[in-house]
Amino acid sequence: MKVHFTDAANEQVDGIYAYIAADSPHYAQRVLDQITRKARNIGIMPRAAAIVPEYSRPDIREVFLYQYRIIYRILADRIDILAVVHGAKPLPTRWEELS
Numbered sequence: 001m002k003v004h005f006t007d008a009a010n011e012q013v014d015g016i017y018a019y020i021a022a023d024s025p026h027y028a029q030r031v032l033d034q035i036t037r038k039a040r041n042i043g044i045m046p047r048a049a050a051i052v053p054e055y056s057r058p059d060i061r062e063v064f065l066y067q068y069r070i071i072y073r074i075l076a077d078r079i080d081i082l083a084v085v086h087g088a089k090p091l092p093t094r095w096e097e098l099s
Contacts, residue, residue, distance in 0.1 A: 001043040002078045008099040009081040016068070016084065031066070038065050039072075039081050046074045055095045071098060 005013070013035055021028035042049065042063060049061040052071055059074045064087070071083040073095075082098040085091070092098060 001046060003039050003043045003072075003081065004078050005039065005081045006083075006099040009084050012084045034065055035068070035070065035084060038063055038070060042070070042072055042079055042081075046072070046079050052091075052095070054091045057095065060095050 013032065016035070017028045017032050019028075020031055046061065047058075049063045049072075051058060052060045052062045060071065060082070061074065062069050062071045064070070067087045069083070069085050069087050070081060071085070071091075073080045073082055080099070082095070083091075
């Protein structure tokens with residue numbers, strides 16, 4: 001299944017890259033590549049990941065990479081990456097506010 005990053009998720013990934021690149025551009029690129037790879041792999045078995053406990057919806061799931069949560073929504077024809085956020089950051093009350 002095709003995986004699509006929302007604008008909000010793209011901005012979050014850009015922010016992660018910029019934050020890490022301030023200390024190590026090389027490591028920032030590695031993390032960016034790993035986020036991209038992890039997101040692509042979601043399309044293979046999208047329902048294998050955990051349901052996001054804050055939302056308790058079977059179509060909103062998450063995978064983890066380091067301290068980051070990659071939160072996505074399963075649609076009929078694609079996967080939308082809604083957010084890539086630090087695990088310590090609280091999520092909005094409603095999932096629609098992620099993107």
